[in-house]
Amino acid sequence: MSSRRIRVLIAKPGLDGHDRGARVIARALRDAGMEVIYTGLHQTPEQIVEAAIQEDVDVVGLSILSGAHMTLIPMVTQLLRERGAGDITVIAGGIIPEKDVKALKEGGWAKEIFTPGTPLDDIVEWIRNHVKV
């Protein structure tokens, strides 16, 4: 009997020591029946992309509270494409101003961005709707 699970990598790129949000999201996705790989703090884009490939995830979720989102998110997405893994969905969360959200989505760097106050269920729903199992 075949049994596919949604696999999500939750990562914190760059110099940002605040991982409470990332852990809350990881927990919520776990409770929604997904397999969540959490890699901890201070990840480089190369580490994140390599982990995403080895773990064969459907989604990479980046948590960024440092303000470096306009650099880090495109770097991860670009690297995924270069490594032939552009089909992996990139989403992000954190303190990201509205105009940057627009730029990141329109530029194709992130499929969706969840800012503070987003109900956890919305994130779960979004992932379920965008990953074919």
Next chain:
Amino acid sequence: MHELVKKLLAGDRRSAARLISIMENNAPEKEELLAQIYPFTGRAHVVGLTGSPGAGKSSLADALTREIRAEGQKVGIIAVDPTSPFTGGALLGDRIRMQEHATDPGVFIRSMGTRGSLGGLAQATRDAIRVLDAFGCQVILVETVGVGQSELDIMYHADTTLVVLTPHAGDHVQVIKAGIMEIADIFVINKADLGGVVQMATSIESMLDLSPRLNGWRPPVLSTVAHEHRGIRELWEAIKRHRACRRDNGAAREREKAHRELLDLVRRQLEELVARHLNARCGLVEQVATRQKDPYTAAREIMAGLLAVGEKAQLAKFARGKEE
């Protein structure tokens, strides 16, 4: 040969990852792919790391990887964490301790959820090991979930099993209990900077004094501090000594492993068959539930029914064979 297998053998990481997912998900193409991979397996040395939660299995795997990489060997790591029996979800956090090797092309790390399996590993772990074996990993470290006393599946998959303990993990009686203490090829007392190591080592050694030696191997008792990389070289040397010792009776062991796996696979297929058969004869379930029939009689009737079905199928096949 399937494209994915070709790419796996050529060292493509994405294909290796995909193939492990196919094994994990029990996808329809799994058996066909495994049949193609199987001839390329059996070369890696599989090292199991088991022990209670927080004993330092991930940190030890990380430290060992550094040691093995220094010799230029390719390393695969499979780290198993528990799946929730309530939601089916899992939080796989073993990579946190292994980030040093995240971008090393000679290291491949994969996290797995147990997905309902109770022996400390996932059901697909054996096939994931095979994928990494064919991928060219010379040493494969398999880290079990944090176990209690009797999750022993690792001993059937690993060539060398490390039981990871910490000082103060119980008194002398804990050490002589059956179960996990019996499966170690090497004992590792990690977090040895905590003190209490001598007492722990002494209890294990005196337990070993009374144990029969298997093929002349007496499990060494080593102490390590994984995050300071202390005792890791000695541990790797001990693993290599054990590998050499194992190689001498490798063929017998391979046969034993094959026998166990076949038994396991046939049993699983039979179980599915029986479950389907039972569903079709739910009247029997009802009779047992309402005390009209005892469970042993009902079980015998089910077996008889199944065997009759099997015989009929055999006869039909025989008849077909004659016609052809």
